[in-house]
Each structure stands twice: as structure tokens, then as C-alpha cells.
Amino acid sequence: MKPNSRSRGVTRQETKEALKPVEDRKVGKRKVAPKAEKRQTKKEKKAKKDPNKPKRPPSAFFVFLEEFRKTFKKENPNIKAVSAVGKAGGEKWKSLTDAEKAPYEAKAAKRKVEYGKLMDAYNKKQDSSADEGDEGSEKSASEIHDDEESVQEAEDEETGDDEDEDDD
DNA sequence: TTTATGATTGTTATA
DNA sequence: TATAACAATCATAAA
Numbered sequence: 001m002k003p004n005s006r007s008r009g010v011t012r013q014e015t016k017e018a019l020k021p022v023e024d025r026k027v028g029k030r031k032v033a034p035k036a037e038k039r040q041t042k043k044e045k046k047a048k049k050d051p052n053k054p055k056r057p058p059s060a061f062f063v064f065l066e067e068f069r070k071t072f073k074k075e076n077p078n079i080k081a082v083s084a085v086g087k088a089g090g091e092k093w094k095s096l097t098d099a100e101k102a103p104y105e106a107k108a109a110k111r112k113v114e115y116g117k118l119m120d121a122y123n124k125k126q127d128s129s130a131d132e133g134d135e136g137s138e139k140s141a142s143e144i145h146d147d148e149e150s151v152q153e154a155e156d157e158e159t160g161d162d163e164d165e166d167d168d
Numbered sequence: 169t170t171t172a173t174g175a176t177t178g179t180t181a182t183a
Numbered sequence: 184t185a186t187a188a189c190a191a192t193c194a195t196a197a198a
Contacts, residue, residue, distance in 0.1 A: 056190050059178030069192070082192050086175030093177070112179080 054118030057111030060104040064096070065089045 058066070068089045076084070093101075 056178095056180055056188095058190060059180095061177040062179095062190060065176075065191070080192095080194055081174075082194080083173095083175040085192075086177085088176085090176040108178080115180090 054115055054122055057115040058108060060101055060108040061089075061093050063107045063111070064093055064101070064104040068092060 065085070069085050072085050072088055073079070079085075
């Protein structure tokens, strides 16, 4: 369609409005003013050498989506469109209460913590390979390895303390 | 063949 | 402070 288009920026806006009128989401403000030439199209981070750059942690909504996708696909094996899951997931997400979203937010919070650690390691790596480039990152990999292990240990968490609120 | 797109919301980051 | 971009997914389409 629009290979040169700013990715799904403007395109999405048009499509969304065309398909269905945006209710009141913050849509339409995503890329209305492309002052900054976005990083990349989305994949291929060739812009910079970030072989280990930690991706942003999934939001509570995304954590919920991961599970929702399975359910959705299970009930709708015929539907394979990502947009379908997105819409359904978004609608369902809003249907959930804080209590139900709590576990997802908790998970997202963990991801965020891990992200912070990964960023720390990533920063070190960038510092080490500041002038080298792509190869220099390997040497400092050992240091980061230490941090990575720490991240994994962060898996020990107790959920289900006492969240049984349901104020409808 | 390969990459982008579509759709959702949230979160991070930058200006 | 506010806006912009990006996080997963997967089939399809275009270059």
C-alpha cells in the first residue's frame, strides 16, 4: 500500500477512522505531527548497532493480550488477523476491573524492573563499545552476563496476597 | 524474499 | 508537560 508511508502512523489513523469512528481514545495523536523522523519502521534496528538493546517491557495490556490471544484464537481459530485480536483484546481489557488487571499490572511491573536492569547492562555495553562499534560489544558481554543472571532471579514473587475487591 | 502493515493500550523516552 | 514512538502478533500484500 504505502511503503513510504510513515509506517502505520498516518495509515492507521485513516484506517481506524474510516473503519470506525474513534470514540475517545488518544488515537489520532500518535503521529499527527511527525516532527521527529521516527526511529525505524519498527523492525530492523539498523539505524544503530543495538544487538542487545532491551526492548520495552510489555504493558499490562500486552501481558493480558498474550493470554487473550490464545483464548481468542482458540475460540476463533478462523480469525488470524492481528487487528481482530487487538480490537477484541482492547474491548475486553476495558471490561476488566482493576482487580482483574492487577495481576497483569503486577507482571508488567516485573518486566519493567527487569527492563531497568537490562538497560543498566545495555548502558555499560554501549559505553564499552562506544568507539569500537559492533564487535566491541562482545568483550563486555561477560560483565552483562552477571546482570542478566540477577534478572532471572527476580522471578521469585508472591502474588495473590489479598486482592479480592470487586466493586461493581 | 523480505519487509511493512494492521489494531489494541500502555509505557517509556525524548523534546 | 506533552507528544511520539514502540512493545507482540501473524497473515497478507507489495516491492
